[in-house]
Amino acid sequence: MAFLEWLQTTRPALFVAETLWAYPLFETLHTIGMTLLVGSLGLVNLRVLGFKRDLPIVGTLDFLPLAWLGFTLNLLSGLALFSSDAVYFWSSITFRIKLTLILLGGINAFLLGQSVFREARAGGTAAAGPGMRLVAASSLLFWLGAIAAGRLIAYLP
């Protein structure tokens, strides 16, 4: 806790907390990053689940750089928002659930990417196995859960 108290009194944290436009600016970047991350991973997941079969399954991974861009944007903007009120955010159960869901979503995205690449190397294209579908379905749930938890931080303990 001493670290969090120190963190929120650092100059960058005070800047975010006290400058009128800084907090909404980072919130905006966080929302745009979310759209890039969840939008591009969502496409991969939906394709693996059997939607949009006219898209080559490996091709959907072309958008992974966009997912990374969104992730980086949200790691940085999220850190800025977190630092401005670190003790409060860390004490929020909803915030911790959000972090857990992001971790699970990240692990899932990695597993999914690996298996899609493996499929591609094996020459497979069309159908995804039940294991991959399970990963894709849980991935969608994790990311939607992360969005919901993020929205609910302000309302729940």
Place this chain on the structure above:
Amino acid sequence: MEILAWLETTAVANTIRTVPWIYPTLETAHYFGLALLVGGILLTDLRLLGFARSLPLKSMLGLLRFVWAGFAINVVSGSLIFIYGAAQFAGNPAFRLKMVLMLLAGINALIFTRAAAGAGDRWIASGQVPPSIKVVATASVILWLGVVTAGRWMAYV
């Protein structure tokens, strides 16, 4: 502006005001819709602008179904949120800007439809995106990121 005051006294507005979980749920739904709507639009625009070339243009344009689903979710959740605080939202400069940008994005989408038809079907099959379509896609990216930005600033202006 009597209608705005009246909206806030309707049963719908009263229910949202008195049942604590409804408002956060509507906000969460609005973010799910945002990810579908803007996520789908950005992926399509980026494909038109030359990213993810291994995905066939025709199939990517088929993502519009998901975009419409997101739009429907957000019209419903957004309308309910508006009814709850009609007078306050209607006078909010960021909200007004958001509505103007959405209108422009809608007009831009109509221009896209006309330009796409005007260029014939061949460009979709060949993957050679005409410059006019690229201009429209760029405008779409800017307008939708503007909509997200204006939406986030509503709480601060």
